[in-house]
Each structure stands twice: as C-alpha cells, then as structure tokens.
Amino acid sequence: xxxxxxxxxxxxxxxxxxxxxxxxxxxxxxxxxxxxxxxxxxxxxxxxxxxxxxxxxxxxxxxxxxxxxxxxxxxxxxxxxxxxxxxxxxxxxxxxxxxxxxxxxxxxxxxxxxxxxxxxxxxxxxxxxxxxxxxxxxxxxxxxxxxxxxxxxxxxxxxxxxxxxxxxxxxxxxxxxxxxxxxxxxxxxxxxxxxxxxxxxxxxxxxxxxxxxxxxxxxxxxxxxxxxxxxxxxxxxxxxxxxxxxxxxxxxxx
Amino acid sequence: xxxxxxxxxxxxxxxxxxxxxxxxxxxxxxxxxxxxxxxxxxxxxxxxxxxxxxxxxxxxxxxxxxxxxxxxxxxxxxxxxxxxxxxxxxxxxxxxxxxxxxxxxxxxxxxxxxxxxxxxxxxxxxxxxxxxxxxxxxxxxxxxxxxxxxxxxxxxxxxxxxxxxxxxxxxxxxxxxxxxxxxxxxxxxxxxxxxxxxxxxxxxxxxxxxxxxxxxxxxxxxxxxxxxxxxxxxxxxxxxxxxxxxxxxxxxxxxxxxxxxxxxxxxxxxxxxxxxxxxxxxxxxxxxxxxxxxxxxxxxxxxxxxxxxxxxxxxxxxxxxxxxxxxxxxxxxxxxxxxxxxxxxxxxxxxxxxxxxxxxxxxxxxxxxxxxxxxxxxxxxxxxxxxxxxxxx
Ligand SMILES: Cc1ncc(COP(=O)(O)O)c(C=O)c1O
Numbered sequence: 001x002x003x004x005x006x007x008x009x010x011x012x013x014x015x016x017x018x019x020x021x022x023x024x025x026x027x028x029x030x031x032x033x034x035x036x037x038x039x040x041x042x043x044x045x046x047x048x049x050x051x052x053x054x055x056x057x058x059x060x061x062x063x064x065x066x067x068x069x070x071x072x073x074x075x076x077x078x079x080x081x082x083x084x085x086x087x088x089x090x091x092x093x094x095x096x097x098x099x100x101x102x103x104x105x106x107x108x109x110x111x112x113x114x115x116x117x118x119x120x121x122x123x124x125x126x127x128x129x130x131x132x133x134x135x136x137x138x139x140x141x142x143x144x145x146x147x148x149x150x151x152x153x154x155x156x157x158x159x160x161x162x163x164x165x166x167x168x169x170x171x172x173x174x175x176x177x178x179x180x181x182x183x184x185x186x187x188x189x190x191x192x193x194x195x196x197x198x199x200x201x202x203x204x205x206x207x208x209x210x211x212x213x214x215x216x217x218x219x220x221x222x223x224x225x226x227x228x229x230x231x232x233x234x235x236x237x238x239x240x241x242x243x244x245x246x247x248x249x250x251x252x253x254x
Numbered sequence: 255x256x257x258x259x260x261x262x263x264x265x266x267x268x269x270x271x272x273x274x275x276x277x278x279x280x281x282x283x284x285x286x287x288x289x290x291x292x293x294x295x296x297x298x299x300x301x302x303x304x305x306x307x308x309x310x311x312x313x314x315x316x317x318x319x320x321x322x323x324x325x326x327x328x329x330x331x332x333x334x335x336x337x338x339x340x341x342x343x344x345x346x347x348x349x350x351x352x353x354x355x356x357x358x359x360x361x362x363x364x365x366x367x368x369x370x371x372x373x374x375x376x377x378x379x380x381x382x383x384x385x386x387x388x389x390x391x392x393x394x395x396x397x398x399x400x401x402x403x404x405x406x407x408x409x410x411x412x413x414x415x416x417x418x419x420x421x422x423x424x425x426x427x428x429x430x431x432x433x434x435x436x437x438x439x440x441x442x443x444x445x446x447x448x449x450x451x452x453x454x455x456x457x458x459x460x461x462x463x464x465x466x467x468x469x470x471x472x473x474x475x476x477x478x479x480x481x482x483x484x485x486x487x488x489x490x491x492x493x494x495x496x497x498x499x500x501x502x503x504x505x506x507x508x509x510x511x512x513x514x515x516x517x518x519x520x521x522x523x524x525x526x527x528x529x530x531x532x533x534x535x536x537x538x539x540x541x542x543x544x545x546x547x548x549x550x551x552x553x554x555x556x557x558x559x560x561x562x563x564x565x566x567x568x569x570x571x572x573x574x575x576x577x578x579x580x581x582x583x584x585x586x587x588x589x590x591x592x593x594x595x596x597x598x599x600x601x602x603x604x605x606x607x608x609x610x611x612x613x614x615x616x617x618x619x620x621x622x623x624x625x626x627x628x629x630x631x632x633x634x635x636x637x638x639x640x641x642x643x644x645x646x647x
Contacts, residue, residue, distance in 0.1 A: 052423065054537075
C-alpha cells in the first residue's frame with residue numbers, strides 16, 4: 001500500500017512540510033528529510049527547483065534560484081535520495097514543474113521515483129486533462145499518487161471532476177495567491193474551508209499556501225485533514241540554518 | 255495539413271494550456287468565450303472602427319523601389335510602423351481590451367520587454383479608462399527609459415520584475431503571478447502569440463488584419479492576392495502570425511520566419527529558438543524553447559529586446575516542424591546593417607526587430623519577377639540609442 005494512503009488512514013491531522021531540494025546548500029536534502037521525520041512531521045514535499053516557478057512567491061523562487069546555482073539537477077536529486085528509504089518511512093512527495101519531468105522523460109522519471117520510494121507527485125502545471133489522456137497509466141504503473149490543486153475559484157463541478165480523478169488527497173490552495181503571499185486566514189477562507197468540507201469529497205483535503213505557524217495550522221486543519229507549510233519553513237532555513245529544524249516543527253505542533 | 259489551431263488548442267503537437275489550477279477558471283472562461291465574442295457584430299464594429307480611426311489602418315502596402323532595385327526582386331513593405339504607437343502590437347491590445355470589457359474585467363496587466371507592448375497596452379487602457387499594470391524586467395526598465403516614461407504618462411504603473419534574469423521572461427512570470435493573485439477583476443493582455451490556449455490563437459486572429467489587408471492591397475497593385483513570399487521577424491511570433499495567417503493554406507506562397515541569431519547561432523548568445531530550442535513548456539504552452547538538458551529555461555540574447563525570448567509561439571513551432579515555413583537566423587550585425595540600408599534607400603528607420611527580416615535580402619536570393627512582402631513591424635524611434643551606439647552616429 002502506498003505510504004500516502006496509509007498515512008491518511010491514521011486518525012491524526014497531518015503536518016506536511018515543503019522545502020526546495022539543494023537549498024540552502026546542495027547536500028542538505030537528506031539531512032532535512034531525516035530531521036523532519038525525527039521531529040514528528042507526517043509527510044514531506046521535496047521541491048524540484050525550476051528556473052521559472054510561475055505559481056511561487058519570492059521566498060520559494062529565491063530558494064529555487066539558489067538551489068539551481070548550487071548545482072541541483074533532477075538526476076542529482078535522485079542520486080541524493082537513492083538510499084532514503086533505509087532511514088525514512090513517512091510519505092515523500094516530489095513537487096515541481098512539468099518541464100524538467102518532461103525533459104527527463106515522464107516514464108523514466110516515474111520509474112526512478114518508484115525505485116527510490118517516492119509516493120506521489122505534485123506538478124501544478126500538468127493539467128487534469130493532459131494527465132488523464134497521456135500520463136495517468138504511467139503514474140499508476142509505478143505506484144505514484146498524483147495530487148491536484150483546487151482554489152477558492154475552482155467551481156463545484158471542476159472540484160467533483162478533480163475528486164473523481166484523485167486517489168490520495170486534494171491539495172487545497174488556501175486563497176487566490178502564489179505561495180507565501182499572506183499570513184493569517186480571514187472570513188473568506190473560513191467560508192471556503194467550510195464549503196469544501198460540506199461537499200463531502202471522496203479524497204481528504206490538505207491545505208497549503210499561507211500556513212506559517214501553529215495558529216494558521218490549527219485554523220486550516222479544523223475542517224481539512226492536514227496542512228502544508230512551505231515558505232515559512234524556507235524562511236526559517238534561510239535564517240536559522242539546517243540544524244534547528246526541530247525548533248521549527250515544535251513551534252507548529254505546540 | 256492544418257496550420258490553424260485545432261479544437262483542443264494544439265497546432266500539431268504544440269500548444270495546449272499547461273497552467274496551474276489557479277489560472278484555470280480565467281483561461282477556461284476565455285477559451286469558451288473568445289470566438290463567440292469576436293463574432294459578435296458589435297465587437298467587430300468597435301474593433302474595426304478603432305483600427306481605422308485610432309490606429310490609422312489600413313497600413314499602407316508600399317512598393318520599395320530602390321530596395322527592389324538593389325536586390326533585383328520586387329519588395330513590398332507592410333507599414334505596421336505607421337500604426338499609432340509605432341508597431342503592430344496595438345492591433346492585439348485594441349482587440350484584447352475590447353475582449354476584457356466584454357468579460358467584465360476592470361484591471362489590466364501586461365508584460366513587456368522593449369516596452370512596445372507595454373506602451374500599446376497602456377495606450378488602450380487610457381483610451382478605455384482602465385487600470386493598467388505593466389511588468390517589466392528591472393534590466394529592461396533601465397535600458398528602455400523612454401518607453402517607461404511613455405507608459406507612465408499614459409497612466410500605467412510599471413512594476414519591475416526582480417527575479418531571474420530580470421528581462422522579458424521574468425516579466426511574463428510576474429504578470430502570471432499577478433493574475434494568480436487577482437483572479438476576479440483582472441485580464442492579462444499577453445503581447446505575443448504565446449501563452450496557454452486560447453492566447454496564441456486569439457492574438458493571431460487580432461493580428462491577422464495584417465495579411466487580410468496585404469491580400470486586397472496586393473490585388474490592387476499587382477492584380478493578384480498572393481505574393482510569392484511573406485517575410486516577418488519572430489520574437490514570440492505575433493507580427494509573423496498576423497502576416498502569415500491568410501497565406502498559411504495558400505500553397506504557392508512561401509513563408510519565411512526570421513529569428514534573432516544574436517552574436518551567432520553557436521555563440522551561446524543567441525535567440526534562434528528553432529535551431530537551439532527543444533520541445534518543452536514555457537509560460538503555459540508546449541513549444542520549442544531554449545533550455546538546459548535538465549529542463550531549466552535558458553536566457554536568450556539579441557540586440558533587439560523584442561526578439562529576446564527563449565521560446566516561440568506554438569503555431570510557428572508547428573510551421574517549423576512541418577517544413578511549411580523556412581526559418582532563417584540573422585545576427586545582430588546583419589540586422590543593424592539592414593536597418594541602415596532601409597534608412598538610406600527608402601527613408602524609413604525600422605525597429606531593430608523588423609531589421610532582422612530585411613537582412614535576409616543579403617543572403618536569400620529571390621528572382622526578379624518574384625513578389626516578396628516584408629512586414630515592417632515597427633519604427634525605429636525606440637531604438638535610436640542602440641543605433642547611435644552601434645554606428646557611433
Ligand atoms: C517592432 C517589433 N517587432 C517585432 C516584435 C517581436 O514580437 P512578435 O514576435 O510577437 O511580433 C516586437 C516586440 O516587442 C516589436 O516591438
């Protein structure tokens with residue numbers, strides 16, 4: 001059974017962290033993953049850096065630019081992760097843009113993910129129809145869960161369609177924004193979280209974008225199954241370095 | 255062979271809409287509406303009226319006698335340089351601002367490199383009383399000061415793109431991020447035949463007025479609608495798409511697309527996408543683009559800011575792949591010399607983008623009786639600084 005499915009069956013709310021592979025320095029990837037698991041994080045999104053990250057705000061953009069400068073590539077990331085399942089057992093998801101995957105070769109990429117023990121992919125610019133027509137069979141063949149996004153602007157019909165196409169969880173973007181754009185949730189988000197919760201979707205939802213501390217984590221997970229923190233964690237890594245990961249996680253869990 | 259977009263938004267294997275879900279509602283709404291809106295009699299009437307009275311269309315089709323003598327063939331120039339704001343870009347911004355109004359949008363965003371599309375967008379926003387924000391790379395802001403001032407006079411806000419290489423590609427990223435952040439009231443006026451479907455097709459249709467006019471103008475002058483060749487420069491490909499559109503399926507018309515070779519195709523400082531590019535995804539579109547083996551988009555280079563784009567519109571990628579169009583790459587030096595030739599022989603100072611198209615006359619030989627129509631996409635006022643520095647004027 002895929003580790004994502006297993007994790008989603010546990011009763012607890014899921015804390016998931018995103019970081020950019022190869023940031024702050026090229027070889028931090030494995031250490032960050034291990035430390036996150038040790039400190040009780042439930043799931044990790046490993047960002048594959050891209051030169052033109054359209055859906056990301058300044059924090060993640062800057063980390064991607066730096067990671068690429070540091071020398072990060074798709075093959076290198078796979079190499080860094082090749083023994084990761086000897087030390088880490090929580091679900092690992094690769095998150096990135098579609099072009100690097102396309103250039104690597106979609107099937108080759110998926111095969112490599114399976115070898116390493118990657119559980120799922122989030123590729124925001126791989127649209128639903130293209131996925132279903134061309135890639136779903138490949139993802140399934142290699143046991144990869146593909147995760148789709150919804151936003152406050154996504155219509156109910158479209159959400160139903162995405163729910164039907166999903167087999168894991170739905171990434172619920174908290175507001176109309178790129179990553180890292182806001183702090184705190186207002187009435188609009190409350191209403192949106194409730195609307196989605198009332199739709200009784202087959203897939204649980206995990207909220208991302210705009211979650212930065214324990215307060216926003218609590219708010220986001222009142223209705224949803226879990227939440228993903230990205231920009232706030234990258235900022236922390238930038239300021240405090242990779243040795244204090246536990247401190248960040250404790251701050252969210254308190 | 256079909257060279258137009260198919261019902262799924264592709265030109266052969268190129269095109270599509272590779273967008274994050276945040277953009278889906280707007281792009282999907284545009285996809286469902288754009289052909290309907292463009293077919294409305296009231297839309298057509300307003301569009302045609304503005305092109306005539308405000309832009310100054312039809313733009314002349316001019317027989318360039320001295321240029322024809324020099325190169326021993328029949329050269330015609332399609333004078334898009336005489337449009338209001340000085341380039342073909344305004345054909346598209348007029349169309350898109352009318353589209354935006356009908357979609358109920360009140361705020362306009364755009365990207366710009368050289369500033370021509372930014373000025374054309376700021377112009378139509380002033381005309382319609384709409385808020386206008388133009389993203390421009392920090393480096394381009396510094397090197398295109400007069401166009402920045404124009405946009406400001408026209409009431410637009412110019413926001414610097416500070417990420418990446420701080421040029422056109424990054425300005426486009428910033429505009430897309432703005433659209434993600436402002437999905438309800440905002441329309442994004444893309445400035446070339448690029449981006450997710452339906453943008454390449456919509457922009458092409460607005461620009462197709464160029465080839466529509468060439469047809470009847472050439473009929474008047476030469477007694478036939480079809481020239482032997484049409485030639486245009488390609489950045490993202492909007493002036494070329496407009497110049498080629500009505501000839502795509504006319505087999506006897508040769509199509510020539512001219513790319514910027516920069517310092518030379520193999521110099522590492524080039525924007526010749528058809529030679530250097532590989533299939534990939536840029537700004538929501540599957541097309542040919544310049545990238546590393548790892549799929550990171552690389553920085554192009556050309557002396558002309560308007561051709562300095564690492565991709566090419568999906569229609570052109572298809573024309574290249576199918577062999578329907580001949581692609582020629584022209585270096586900075588060749589283009590600058592061609593600009594000087596046109597100035598001296600015809601009294602027309604072209605935009606450096608357009609100079610790239612004329613430069614092929616030096617190497618690509620045409621027969622004396624052949625009619626070759628060049629799209630003169632813009633005037634050279636904006637490039638005077640570059641001409642001054644290059645020729646030490
Ligand atoms: C005069 C002129 N010609 C050509 C271009 C290139 O754009 P496109 O390929 O979309 O026509 C530009 C872009 O700024 C321009 O200003």
